[in-house]
Amino acid sequence: MSQQGGLRYAETRMKYAIRAGDVEHGGSASARIKGELTAAGVDAHTARRAGIVAFEGEMNLIVYSDDGGTLSVAVEPHAIYIEVEDDGPGIEDIELAMTPGYSTAPEWATDLGFGAGMGLINMQKNSDHFEIHSHVGAGTKIQCWIHRPKSNPPSDEGGS
Amino acid sequence: MNLSQIVERLSLEPIVEPNEPNAEVTGGFCGDLLSHVLAAARSGDLWITIQHHTNVVAVAQVAGLSAIIIAHGRRPDDATVSRAREGGIALLASPEPAFEIAGRLHQLLSAPA
Secondary structure, rough: OOOOOOOOOOOOOEEEEEEEOOOHHHOOHHHHHHHHHHHHHOHHHHHHHHHHHHHHHHHHHHOOOOEEEEEEEEEEEEEEEEEEEEEEOOOOOOHHHHOOOOOOOOOHHOOOOOOOOHHHHHHHOOOHHHHOOOEEOOOOEEEEEEEOOOOOOOOOOOOO | EEEHHHHHHOOOOOEOOOOOOEEOOOOOOEOOOOOHHHHHHHOOOOEEEEOOOOOOHHHHHHHHOOEEEOOOOOOOOOHHHHHHHHHHOOOEEEOOOOHHHHHHHHHHHHHOO
């Protein structure tokens, strides 16, 4: 339970423990996160992007992690920082995992509409800065920064 | 056209009633792959799907969708219904296939007011 790195300068922090295989509650942390961000005064567009990033991260922990992991969110003055971390199994080939349509989801997950091979890409597209670090046997850490628009009309809509 | 008018015109069964029945519906989206819906649906869309498990509620919440139409006679379980109630997401059921619902919804939304 460490609070470090991008979480240091946070105004508001949230941390959720996500259990592997807990599809029943899948997405509930993310829905709560979006609500909290909105309540904290984050604009609707940014809260939506953060919600999507959180949802994909949360479902990845549920579907793929060995023992679950953590979903952490920090509200900073200029950005929302989301971190998704687990202790395994780790991703063998990150480039392949980031290929649209590629998925290793088990059949039970695809039956529910997961495993489209779009999750990591959705996280990247809805982030202004995206990092993924993974080692087989050690785990995966994904870091996403979502910029908050200034009070004047945002010029950087839509992610990249 | 608002949500309650659409419920009536498409003979949808409101399993969970809309919180804001007068909310204007501007568009719709069909999809059963959750990441695809998150990637492509627009905020405020009415979502037509055959998925009917608890996760669809979270998808609608994070994507800001106006309501979920569960197509082709599928029924959500109790957990899904209670999560939709808690989350303020309307669940609307229809016996018709997604194609039929989408076609009729498209006509309704395209008709001159």
